[in-house]
Amino acid sequence: MLLSILYIIGITAEAMTGALAAGKRHMDWFGVMLVASATAIGGGTVRDILLGHYPLGWVAHPQYLVITCVAGLLTTVLGKWVVRFHKIFIILDAIGLIVFSIIGCQVAITMGLSPIICVVAAVVTGVFGGLLRDMITRRKPMVLHKELYASVSFLAGIMYITMLHFNVPADITTLVTLAVGFSLRMAAVFFSWSLPVFKFEEAKA
């Protein structure tokens, strides 16, 4: 299944970005594995906890956790290589974002939840891994500041459930959502599209 292959590629790439963030904070190998795993499978974990969808993906399939830990540890050796090919990682990260969003939608649909919650599940799955990474490594949360990221996840979720609603076959829905979502994210990176920022300065605190 295409989605499974892309999912494994996605968690591997996300785990590597998590490991780099841990390296910038001079964490030890355990910290590297923790941040790598939180980045890669934290979004799905938060989604499942919010929806009460047990067992969690990595509890039922511990091999995913093994993949993210190994990818994290490999990054401690291959760090410079990862940075040199960082353009590939932008592409892999975009694939991961859309795959995670689609899987999030699917889980919520399977549970019979309302369309709003399906879209929320897409965004949580796509975005919370990076958010957890930035909270553990105490960085400014990237997903809340940089180019369209959560919004792409949001639109991918809406597209996915809308197409299913109009009885488009599931395979075609997945492929079209992947293609459109990926293109949108790459365009956002390329053209630096971003959401308006809310700057608020308190005159008197």
Added chain:
Amino acid sequence: MLLSILYIIGITAEAMTGALAAGKRHMDWFGVMLVASATAIGGGTVRDILLGHYPLGWVAHPQYLVITCVAGLLTTVLGKWVVRFHKIFIILDAIGLIVFSIIGCQVAITMGLSPIICVVAAVVTGVFGGLLRDMITRRKPMVLHKELYASVSFLAGIMYITMLHFNVPADITTLVTLAVGFSLRMAAVFFSWSLPVFKFEEAKA
């Protein structure tokens, strides 16, 4: 039902304070909606996850999530107005604190949990929204430092379950808890009542 109306007022006001905190960190619209929602419904979410009380309130009633997101986005336009009327927000926040505490108690009572856990549920519901807001926006957690806040939630929880224990009718219990809790919180703000602070300096680290 009075409590439902006050609950909607409460989450709207809390969402707005969350949006202002996001604005101080120059977050984009997605960040504003995230922090607004975490502030308003994060306390109930943490409580339900701790108690295993599924589905979560906003998963069963997505309209609450829509309210907090809209309130957050409106704040990006009305920010200055919100600050000008900040005294109203202190009042709305106090109402929200007591309403959240009462609802937290009710959930735990419905699940047949022990009185201690009912009071804990009240405090978690009342306090964790603000705590999540301060953790995501990386501020000093207000609820752990400023005037009586968690303590008011604690006392409201104790009052609520004590009155029910002595067979006071539920409506009267709710109204009295609201009145006393609200007054206590306003008095704490007005007179700057606060819990003793534990200052600990390590001689040799």
Added chain:
Amino acid sequence: MLLSILYIIGITAEAMTGALAAGKRHMDWFGVMLVASATAIGGGTVRDILLGHYPLGWVAHPQYLVITCVAGLLTTVLGKWVVRFHKIFIILDAIGLIVFSIIGCQVAITMGLSPIICVVAAVVTGVFGGLLRDMITRRKPMVLHKELYASVSFLAGIMYITMLHFNVPADITTLVTLAVGFSLRMAAVFFSWSLPVFKFEEAKA
């Protein structure tokens, strides 16, 4: 039961270290109780939420929560005493680490989970309390930097399930894991054993 007695000693000691961390941040009594409880029973709470193991330990047995709150408040009075005897706390913390790890394993085994997840449950139970403490008090997460800590929990988990797998009686397995894990942790402190650290500096951000 030995394990129960050691568990109560462990959460008391962990609660006290949490209270000291809260004191360094000048938190009020509520903050002290919150950080003390998160440190002492946060690891088990995160484990149970991840595994979907309800009700949580302290919800079913609120007396544990009372112990951690009282221990936290006592520390506000006895802070200097706690520091003077900090060597005892290193010993109690090591006992707590192994007891928490064993209990984490036992919970996962009871749920019929795979060996990998049993070891993960051990590490989460042993380590996440300290991680939560450091996140709430906004400190550099100690467990991701200092001498072998998570690794000791990891090895204790592997030893425990391996011995059970080879039909060693449960009591003996527990005692041997306690003795070896405790010795390993104390040796790590004494000889400053630590995991390799991953230092990654980004040439161009």
